[in-house]
């Protein structure tokens with residue numbers, strides 16, 4: 001009976017957390033109207049969530065693109081199809097690697113920071129303090145961060161893909177001698193706005209939503225101690241990574257499944 | 259906003275049959291408290307009896323398991339979010355930890371409620387903030403960040419923030435701890451002055467018996483989840499109930515337990531000797 005009871009308790013606790021997570025999300029949404037009257041809060045968060053993530057995104061994008069250039073050239077040249085290198089690089093980036101790797105990096109860079117920040121504000125009673133000043137901490141603190149995450153992710157993913165294409169160009173065209181015209185023209189001809197780009201953007205919006213939600217919920221729901229905050233930060237990264245990879249499969253199956 | 263605005267006979271805060279549990283342990287077990295308007299009410303009691311918890315129940319941050327808390331005629335725990343926030347706008351609370359926002363300066367912290375709830379021009383905000391900071395002796399520290407303040411300074415900055423909107427009621431959680439004799443003296447004068455100047459209702463939670471008894475009009479002593487004494491301050495201070503005497507005079511022996519509830523020391527020691535904790539030292 002003992003293990004069964006434990007399993008039951010864990011199940012109920014997880015369902016409770018899930019419920020709290022959804023309630024928090026509704027509460028966050030209810031703050032959007034307030035945010036419209038205070039755009040400055042959003043701008044500040046776009047800076048810390050989005051702009052400060054740009055460096056890691058661009059550097060990673062460059063290297064991922066360069067690796068794709070190398071690997072792609074090696075395989076394609078076995079079939080004499082080096083000219084399609086541009087298509088391969090761009091399609092892998094726009095469809096998969098751009099949204100997924102950006103989201104993973106985002107969870108590690110911005111998500112963990114959000115959780116730690118909110119968790120510490122809770123531990124030091126700053127959130128309670130706001131409540132007693134008749135300021136709703138969810139609307140004032142969480143909503144701008146949520147919107148900033150949601151808006152930043154697609155932009156960061158686009159930046160990642162664009163830099164990756166340049167990285168692939170640098171290796172493929174610059175170092176390995178693929179024809180420059182072929183690299184770009186094949187890409188232009190074969191990459192489809194709907195099939196590839198829209199679907200990639202949809203993915204990154206979904207990932208942005210989920211990653212930011214997880215990060216904010218973990219921070220807001222953490223045990224307000226140093227250990228609690230550190231655990232919550234770890235959970236943010238782990239849960240986000242799992243959610244991104246699972247959702248990526250589901251979304252890919254839905255988009256390209258037929 | 260209340261049904262009978264400023265009805266002087268009706269206490270501002272009326273607590274009836276309050277019960278509150280943390281797990282199995284009853285923090286409050288049927289507590290009745292009246293906080294009259296315009297006076298200073300002190301809530302005293304040993305550390306860990308739930309004084310901070312009581313303030314959070316009054317402010318609507320915690321829900322009681324039974325009983326009611328009425329503030330200005332409104333049942334705090336039946337209000338919807340909007341009305342609760344409207345009520346809180348008329349309450350100030352000084353947190354035990356200060357609870358200043360750490361990413362903005364002292365000046366901005368004190369200005370925060372004004373910027374949130376009023377549309378005052380910058381020059382007036384500046385004047386108000388500097389006046390409140392002057393009152394707590396921190397005008398010179400306005401450009402410091404909260405992390406650059408000492409504990410006592412942070413608490414005084416938080417006090418300036420709590421009074422900046424001129425609330426009707428203010429709750430002080432341990433205002434005197436960590437203050438040197440001079441700032442203590444300033445606070446001991448400031449709290450009654452605020453209270454007299456604008457008929458402010460004050461709740462002071464403290465275990466600095468002498469200072470608190472000196473400024474309070476009404477004193478409640480809480481211990482073990484019950485009110486063990488309540489009434490005008492001279493009456494409580496001179497009460498000859500052994501519970502009250504022990505607390506007021508700071509005696510170790512008496513009916514008020516100094517220890518957190520626990521089995522006898524011998525039993526605890528013997529138990530640990532027979533089965534040492536498996537993960538001793540593993541966590542640090």
Ligand SMILES: Nc1ncnc2c1ncn2[C@@H]1O[C@H](COP(=O)(O)OP(=O)(O)OP(=O)(O)O)[C@@H](O)[C@H]1O
Pocket residue numbers: 280285304305306307308309310311312354465
């Ligand atoms: N988040 C919590 N979870 C569980 N128990 C808690 C929590 N917060 C407080 N308690 C318990 O509630 C009791 C009352 O706590 P509270 O902070 O109200 O005490 P206090 O009277 O303000 O003490 P002090 O004078 O030391 O500030 C404590 O004994 C503590 O063990």
Ligand SMILES: [Mg+2]
Pocket residue numbers: 309310311354431
């Ligand atoms: Mg306390």
